[in-house]
Amino acid sequence: MSAAASGAKIVPLAPQVAAAEAHARLRGVTRVFELPKSTLHALGPIDLDLAKGEFFSVVGPSGCGKSTLLDILAGLSEPQAGTAEFEGKPIRGVPDGVGVVFQEDASFPWLNVRDNVAFGLRRAGMDPAEITRRVDYAVGFMGLKDFAGSYPAQLSGGMRQRVCIARTLVLQPRLILLDEPFGALDQQTRLLMGDELLRLWRETSATVLLITHALDEAAMLSDRVGVMSTRPGTFIDFVETGWERDRDSRVVSTPHFGDITARLWEKLRIEALKIMSAGKA
Amino acid sequence: MSEKWLRVAVVTAMILLVEALCRIDVIPRMVMIAPSDMVVELGKLLASGQFSADIQITFTNIAISTVLSVLLGFAAGVIIYSLPSLRDAIEPLLASYYAVPTFVFYPIFITLFGVGSASIIAIAVLLAVVSMITATLNGLDRIPRVLRKTGQIYRMSRVKTALLIELPAAMPYLFTGVKLAVAYSFIGVIASEFILSGAGVGYAIAYAYNLFENGHMYALMLLVLIVVTVVNTLLNIVDRRLQARRQR
Amino acid sequence: MPRSAGTLLVLLALIVLWQGLHLLVGASSLASPVQTVTKLAALLATGEFWLNVSETMRAFVAAFAISLAGGITLGIVLGVRKLAGNVAEPILTTLYSIPKVVLYPLVLLCFGLGISAKIAFGVMHGLIPITLFSMNAIRQMKPVYRRTSQVMRLSPSQNAFTVIMPAILPEIISGVRLGFSLTLLGVLIGEMFASQRGLGFMLTSAINIGQIDTIMAIALLLTVFAVTCNTLMMRFDRRLTHR
Structure with missing residues (x-):
């Protein structure tokens, strides 16, 4: 099935929000961890623009640096290279107006x-x-x-x-960062919590970045989904869902939802396989 | 609830059995006086005020030893926690610490501090402080990383994070240390008095034993048992409240 | 290994501290490390010292054997019988936390002045921790182990020896380690009060005649013995559980 027929739009990899409008912006962000015996290239280089009021989700295989990406936006950790900005100002420490929900x-x-x-x-x-x-x-x-x-x-x-x-x-908060907030919950509770989250997002008109490993969660909740590669994590695809702002968990029964999920899995499957064959999953 | 009553019944039955055995002279009066007589003797002893000075000095020493152990143990625990290489070096020693029969050092304290409260408090602190250090390390280890991260998100200072997040998060574990410090202070103080001292409840029991004054001896034993049981029960009530909030 | 090097360094620092304290308070109050070791060597060369060691050891071994057998049996019974365990646990923890020394006169009156009183007093110290740890080992065993052995249709003895025993062993060893230390402490306290033989008696008489080097030599010997046994038990535990 081609992406065009599926209805889920493939978006060019270049950042698509004009720089002036970006609520949060990452350019060439790279994170390397110094381990006792080696260095671990965990993330990047990452380019990302979050539009104001956008609901953006990140999916990716385990260990791809999703949480590191969130830590950088939250000001909990600093990139070795590249720049991170929130509301036009470089992120140094936790910025005012950013809220985080952890897994x-x-x-x-x-x-x-x-x-x-x-x-x-x-x-x-x-x-x-x-x-x-x-x-x-x-x-x-x-x-x-x-x-x-x-x-x-x-x-x-x-x-x-x-x-x-x-x-x-x-x-x-004007930017809400969620790091797999429903990861420890059962599927039904997760769907209902997803509804709560959408309601909250509409109410507050905050920008939301959601990290998740659940494709359905990303597909149901987001305006746009970024797919990350295995480590070092970079974005390999952006998918726009085209949902109306006024949506809830019932979209999972629409064919369009299946198309988006399929599109996400098509990309992610290759990455997940790489990890499994490397014996890491 | 029924378990509680069963427990009361078991303890009561045991006491009644001892009482009966004493009354029919299966247990001679030379060995043990009947529990009811112990209570009577304790009442007389407390009313006469004969041992008030001993009782006061013992419980004062226990209180001082507990406070010192908790404060020193907590401070040492925090320092050791913040210096990982020191911790690596010390941890094997801590694991073996309670294997050492600490009381054999009591004579050394006596030669250092003389016979008196200072030696007794020193030995009790020596006995109690390490359990507080261990509990502090354990408590600090078990503060979930996510709670510290949350403190960062609220842009709290190091001191505020310690007071408002780390301390309450570690509290259930710290309290375990406090409980042990109390128990060890009791043991350290009373046993030191018993073996070699000139004052205190422990000394009074040993003295009564040597003079075959079973009435005084058993009354004082009963006093120690009652105080320990009451203190333990109170500590356990607080402990249960704290543990109930522990979740993960 | 850098880890044990650090531990050695701390031990060295403690010995230096000891020496410093000795210089500070004088030889009559605190013997130096060298004096202590020399005195210990001299004591070890005398037959009388070994008589006292063997007296203490006899009482300790008997008390520890009773604590071990009694504690593990009682612990397993109370672990399996849920109601009995629930009723007994608070009683045992209260008994555990009382300063047992106040009960020593009772023991002496029951058993007389002799080795049996020391053994009884050692057991009073060692039995309860071993019982409590064994009981909790059974109670806290993951229920899935029991269900697994049922699914594999193990016989009761297979279940006991191949599943339950290995599952509860680490906890039991922790209890045994604690019981070991406390039994030794109980026997020594027993000897320090109203006894005519043993290392505890030697300590008390050394205090009375102010022989600080003897006190410290015995303290050193007991510390080395206790720490060595404890370390061996921890090694054994680690080997069994692959931790």
């Missing part, structure tokens, strides 16, 4: 749901009334109202991840 459960077990969600706002020294207002909203939005006084240990994995998302949401 691991990052809820604080010693705080209840409400205090977890309020944590970042209290750090910022916000007015208590405003904190209450925002926390109430986020807790309600993520469906945590009945659990506001509960501790994370009393909640399921999916609920805890909602807490982490709510905690990020209250800070009203």
